[in-house]
Amino acid sequence: MLAVALLMAQASLALARSAPDSFADLAEKVSPAVVNITTSTVIAGHQGVNPMVPEGSPFEDFFRDFMNPDGNNGNRPPRRSQALGSGFVISPDGFIVTNNHVIEKADEIEIEFFSGEVLEAKVIGTDPNTDIALLKVNSDDPLPYVPFGDSDLMRVGDWVMAMGNPLGQGFSVSAGIVSARGRALSGTYDDYIQTDAAINRGNSGGPLFNMDGEVVGVNTAILSPNGGSIGIGFAMSSGVVTNVVDQLKQFGETRRGWLGVRIQDVTADMAEALGLNEARGALVTDVPEGPASAAGMESGDVILSFDGAQVEDTRGLVRQVGNTAVGKAVRVEVFRDGATKTLKVTLGRRETAEAAVPAAATPNAAPQQTEMLGMTLVPLTDALREQMDLGAKMEGLVVKDIDETGEAYEKGLRAGDVITEAGQQKVTTVADLEKRVEDARDAGRKSLLLLVRRQGEPRFVALSVSD
Structure with missing residues (x-):
């Protein structure tokens, strides 16, 4: 009986981890909440470039007429430029998430739904640091929407499905697996899910779904030598996006926590020199005037935990602090002089913090060396x-x-x-x-x-x- 039960358990596990027979049911379920985004931007006119033709040349009249058929002396009128992207509805009252770079500097934003309906959208708020934007449309009827899922539960090898408007071809589905977690591209708050699901230009801002139809990432970037998908795409994790969206919805802007320290990673030789058992945490290099200074933090402290969560490195600490509410009093455990010490810090707001950076120059001479x-x-x-x-x-x-x-x-x-x-x-x-x-x-x-x-x-x- 035990052997039979073990075999059944192994068979169930294998079934749970096998590839889905089809993504059709999932695609049909979530498609009504995925949107195409068309933006329109007016580009100011400018002086045209005329060829250098010697005065009196027989070509002078020809080039003047060819370059300026309307007789405007090379002054080109303003023109309208369009761009395409993707997004998804997160509430029945019309809030839509996309990438900031999709709608940046746009004068008009049109949302096309799976049904073919088109509505104008307004920008509620943007966060260039995570490349997330929150839009809003007004509709007479409740809109179909999709919920966020927990990106922290996603494992390398899990199946995911991407949806969007690749290369302006309209609603499109691609599927793959989670290739890697915790990728950082260039931002301070980066936490990207890497996937081999095909992502191309126009997919930006579209959702990355888990197999339950929950959004675990916002498709943002690809790594490609030719501009097309080569199986290396990046979606900003929902763990980052949900916090940003909540702030944009409430304030129209982000309000990130600020600790007020300069930090660096702890290397193995630094840990040995400090007397730490392991190389982890964030080593404080400077404490300018701010929340940490007021709480008694000192240069040389190693931050081991923040608000009850263990600190692995500087990148993790920056994200932890940034995701914490401004004004919240948190407990910060530091390692100092061979022992741990707990400080209580009331966080400031990063966006309004002023960093004091003293100047320096290279010396030319020095005495007694x-x-x-x-x-x-x-x-x-x-x-x-x-x-x-x-x-x-x-x-x-x-x-x-x-x-x-x-x-x-x-x-x-x-x-x-x-x-x-x-x-x-x-x-x-x-x-x-x-x-x-x-x-x-x-x-x-x-x-x-x-x-x-x-x-x-x-x-x-x-x-x-x-x-």
Whole structure:
């Protein structure tokens, strides 16, 4: 009996993972909610380009008449340009989601439904950071719509179906699988699902469905050497889109949380230098005036968790913070001086935050130099501070020269950098740095963490201090 039950379970599992016999029922179910989008934009007239013909040439009259048949002296009138895209209805009262690049700068937006009905749409709000736009149409009758699904539940290998208006050919369906998760293209908040379902120009803004008819992504981009689908398409995950859409619907704009720190990923040698058991989290390089500063966060802290969720890296933290409501008080766990500490931070709004970026310049000279850790170092003086426009309060060691075959150069240090901390303690003299190196060796550590500033931007670098 046990063997029979096991075989039945395996057979059920195999059936669940097999390819669907047909996508026809699913396509028929969701098609009424998928729309074609046509945008119209007026392009201002401009001065035409006339050929250079010598005055008195027998061709002068010919080219004048050919280039300016209306006698307008080459001034071309305004013309109207059209573009095509896709979208989908998310509510019976007419809210429609598409890509921002589909409707950007459009003067008129027309929505064509599967039934053939055409309605004008207005823009409710856009978010260029995620390339999402929210539109609205008015209809006498409730519109068919599709719900969002949970993109976090999608696994590599799951079946998906894309719908849209590829190359202006009208409503079209393509199917494939999830090829990869968590892809980043260029944006701060990117979380793309990669799929081999065919996506072409005109599919932008259309939905990517799971097999339950739920939208798990918005088709946005393709990777292609020729402009056509080669099986590498990207859809912004519904986990990102739903949050953006909710804000656009409520405010007409995005309102993302802001922590107020500069951060970088934790590498294995940095983790060793800090005394962390694993290389994860976000290492704080600077804490300008803002929410984190007010809560007591310090440069050198490693953010391990945010609002109850574990932080893996900087990209994940940026998304977590951005998806959190402005004004919310959250608990942030940091690693500092060998122990964890919990801070309570009230988030600001990223869109209105002002980033203070101090200026810097490359030094031309420096006094009393010392060679150490593959670098030629000199302490900051008033003259150097003035030359480098660092401000009177800046302290540290200036990298005057660097061995291009050494570890420091390999890890990105360059002449003109300023080392302000070592082992998470301030350094103002070479003796301070030597003491930090000895302390690290005495503690049995192989690396020493340096805080380095370049052009006003701080970052941490871990250098080997093994004998």
